[in-house]
Amino acid sequence: MNSEDIKEGEAKALCRTYARYPLAVSRGQGTKLITPEGRVYTDLLAGIAVCNLGHSHPELVEVICSQAAKLIHVSNLFYQEEQVSLARRLLGTSHLERVFFCNSGAEANEGAIKLARRYMREGRGQERFEIITLSGSFHGRTLATLTATGQDKIKTGFGPLPEGFITVPFADLAAMEAAISERTAAVLVEMIQGEGGVRPLPEDYARDLAALCAKRGVLLIVDEIQTGVGRTGKFWAHQHLGLTPDIVTVAKGLAGGLPMGAVMCSEEVSKGFPPGSHGTTFGGNALISAVADKVIEIIERDDLCGRAARMGDWLRERLEGLKARFPDRIVDVRVHGLMIGIELAQPGADVWKALLEQGFILNLTQDTVLRLLPPLVITQEELEAFVVALESILSAL
Ligand SMILES: Cc1ncc(COP(=O)(O)O)c(C=O)c1O
Known part of the structure; x- marks a missing residue:
C-alpha cells in the first residue's frame, strides 16, 4: 500500500482515537524511519521513548527470531527461565527486590495502585x-x-471515575502535606513529567517529598514509564537524586518496541501481591522477556546511559545558545539526558510542521513544547542537523 491507500483504509476501518501525523511509516533502520514512498526521516521520538536501541537493531532481530523458534508464549501458569533471567537483570539495575511483569505503562501503574492498596x-x-x-x-x-x-x-466523558484519588498542585509541598491523611496509601509521581511538557520535579521538592512519605508512612511510587531504561542518563531518573522509592513502574523502552511493562517493589511491599491476587495472560511471556533481557544487556554493555548523559550535555549547550539567540521565541530549554523539552513562546505547530518537512520526527506536547525522545544511539551529527534546521526555522519566523 502507498501512503494514501493506508490513510484511506484507516479512515474507514479504525476507531478515530488518534490524531495521526501526516505520515505513514513502513520501515525503520537505526535512527531512521522510511515511508512507503522511500522518504527517509531522522527519528527523534523513538516511538515515544520506546525504541531506545533504534529500529531493527540486529541483536534484537536475532533474539526475536531465535526465541520465537523456541517458545513464544505459554502463560503464567508455568515457570519460565526467560522471566527469571530478565527479573535478575532488571532488579540488578535497582535497589528494588521483586518484579511483576505486565504489558503496558497504564497496566504497570494500575498494578502499582493495586499493590499499594493491598499492601x-x-x-x-x-x-x-x-x-x-x-x-x-x-x-x-x-x-x-x-x-x-x-x-x-x-x-472527559469517561465518568463516573473510581474513588480514592487526589490530585495536588505540582511541586507544592504544603499542598501535599495537607492532602496526606490516615487514608493515604501512596504518592505517585513522575520524576520528569513527560506528556506534561518535560517538567522535572524540582530537586528539593523531590527529596522533601520522599522524606515526607517516609515520615507519614505513605508509599512513594515513581512512574518511570517514560524516564526509565536509560533515557535520562542513568538507568532510572530517581537515581540522579539517590531516592529509593517503594515501587517503580516501567514500560516503553523496556522491551525495545514489544509491549511490556513492569512493577518493581521492595520485598516488604511485595506482601501486597500474595498468590492469586493479581495476574495477566501475556505479562512477561518468553518472547518479550528474552527481548527485554537483551535490551538491558546491550544498554549496560554499550554504556547507553552514559552516552545519553553526554549527548544531552552537548545538546543542552547548543540549545542554550539558540535560546540566547532567540530569547523571544524560546522560553526554556529542559534537557535531561535524551529527554528534551524546548518550550516556545508561542504554540509550536508551525515549527513542528516545518521540522517534519525538513525530515525530523519529534513531538509537540502541551501546545508549546517541542519534545525530543530520540533513540539512545542517536549521533551528534544527527542532533547537530536538527539544531541547524531549528535555527533556520526560528530565524525565518
Ligand atoms: C509517565 C507515563 N506513565 C504512563 C504512561 C502510559 O503508558 P502506556 O501508553 O504504555 O499505557 C505513559 C505513556 O505515555 C507515560 O508517559
Missing part, C-alpha cells in the same frame, strides 16, 4: 487506599490511571 491492608493492617498525584501528570488511560492523571482532558 496497606495485608502487610500493615491499615485501611489506607487513597493515591495522591500531581497536576500535569500522565499515568495512563485505564479508568484508574486516567483518574490518577492530573490533566482533565484525559478524563
Whole structure:
C-alpha cells in the first residue's frame, strides 16, 4: 500500500482515537524511519521513548527470531527461565527486590495502585487506599490511571471515575502535606513529567517529598514509564537524586518496541501481591522477556546511559545558545539526558510542521513544547542537523 491507500483504509476501518501525523511509516533502520514512498526521516521520538536501541537493531532481530523458534508464549501458569533471567537483570539495575511483569505503562501503574492498596491492608493492617498525584501528570488511560492523571482532558466523558484519588498542585509541598491523611496509601509521581511538557520535579521538592512519605508512612511510587531504561542518563531518573522509592513502574523502552511493562517493589511491599491476587495472560511471556533481557544487556554493555548523559550535555549547550539567540521565541530549554523539552513562546505547530518537512520526527506536547525522545544511539551529527534546521526555522519566523 502507498501512503494514501493506508490513510484511506484507516479512515474507514479504525476507531478515530488518534490524531495521526501526516505520515505513514513502513520501515525503520537505526535512527531512521522510511515511508512507503522511500522518504527517509531522522527519528527523534523513538516511538515515544520506546525504541531506545533504534529500529531493527540486529541483536534484537536475532533474539526475536531465535526465541520465537523456541517458545513464544505459554502463560503464567508455568515457570519460565526467560522471566527469571530478565527479573535478575532488571532488579540488578535497582535497589528494588521483586518484579511483576505486565504489558503496558497504564497496566504497570494500575498494578502499582493495586499493590499499594493491598499492601496497606495485608502487610500493615491499615485501611489506607487513597493515591495522591500531581497536576500535569500522565499515568495512563485505564479508568484508574486516567483518574490518577492530573490533566482533565484525559478524563472527559469517561465518568463516573473510581474513588480514592487526589490530585495536588505540582511541586507544592504544603499542598501535599495537607492532602496526606490516615487514608493515604501512596504518592505517585513522575520524576520528569513527560506528556506534561518535560517538567522535572524540582530537586528539593523531590527529596522533601520522599522524606515526607517516609515520615507519614505513605508509599512513594515513581512512574518511570517514560524516564526509565536509560533515557535520562542513568538507568532510572530517581537515581540522579539517590531516592529509593517503594515501587517503580516501567514500560516503553523496556522491551525495545514489544509491549511490556513492569512493577518493581521492595520485598516488604511485595506482601501486597500474595498468590492469586493479581495476574495477566501475556505479562512477561518468553518472547518479550528474552527481548527485554537483551535490551538491558546491550544498554549496560554499550554504556547507553552514559552516552545519553553526554549527548544531552552537548545538546543542552547548543540549545542554550539558540535560546540566547532567540530569547523571544524560546522560553526554556529542559534537557535531561535524551529527554528534551524546548518550550516556545508561542504554540509550536508551525515549527513542528516545518521540522517534519525538513525530515525530523519529534513531538509537540502541551501546545508549546517541542519534545525530543530520540533513540539512545542517536549521533551528534544527527542532533547537530536538527539544531541547524531549528535555527533556520526560528530565524525565518
Ligand atoms: C509517565 C507515563 N506513565 C504512563 C504512561 C502510559 O503508558 P502506556 O501508553 O504504555 O499505557 C505513559 C505513556 O505515555 C507515560 O508517559
